[in-house]
Amino acid sequence: MVELASLTDKNVEVRTITGKIYSGKLYTVDPNSFNVCLADARDESGNTYSRVFIYSHAVSExxxxxxxxxxxxxxxxxxxxxxxxxxxxxxARVIVVMDRIRVSEKGVEGEGPLAEKVRRIYEEFLAEQKK
Incomplete structure (x- = not known):
């Protein structure tokens, strides 16, 4: 599921079918099994973990x-x-401008005056989204 993989490095909350809740950064998703791994995770009791692996069959949401x-x-x-x-x-959640400037949620890749213009537009867009 591409949508789930695009959430890598985002802060998420995973609820299991047993009612446990883990919050953390989505570190990775196995594309075959959909098992998930959270980094810098915390459970509902406040316990912290550097990594939490949750099998897909245990994920409620x-x-x-x-x-x-x-x-x-x-x-x-x-x-x-x-x-x-x-x-x-x-x-892929990627924009390509002029076949050489790549834009994603992580930023703008490319050099030169046109890449700088794209970068300014990207930063303005981000600022508007935060309002």
């Missing part, structure tokens, strides 16, 4: 505790500035 960046909206904004030069790969 996973709640995202932070906003997810709307990359589709950002791609549309970039498309208005760079017409016909923006591709949004929804499954």
């Amino acid at each position: 996973i709640l995202v505790k932070e906003a997810i960046l709307d990359l589709k909206e950002l791609a549309e904004r970039l498309e208005r500035i760079f017409p016909h030069m923006v591709k949004y790969y929804e499954d």
Whole structure:
């Protein structure tokens, strides 16, 4: 499930079928079994763990505790500035501008004046999302 994998490094809360609740950073998701691993986790009693591994059959729900960046909206904004030069790969959650500037939730990859312009647009977009 691509959507779950895109939550890597996000703060989540995992509730198990036995009622236990773990909060932490989603460290990894096994793409075959959907087992999850949380980093810097805490349980409902306040106990802390460097890693918590939870088997998929024990997961009741996973709640995202932070906003997810709307990359589709950002791609549309970039498309208005760079017409016909923006591709949004929804499954990978990546925007590619002019086949050489890569934009994801982690930032902008690329160098030069055009990459700097994309970076400014990205940072403005992030600031608007936080309001």
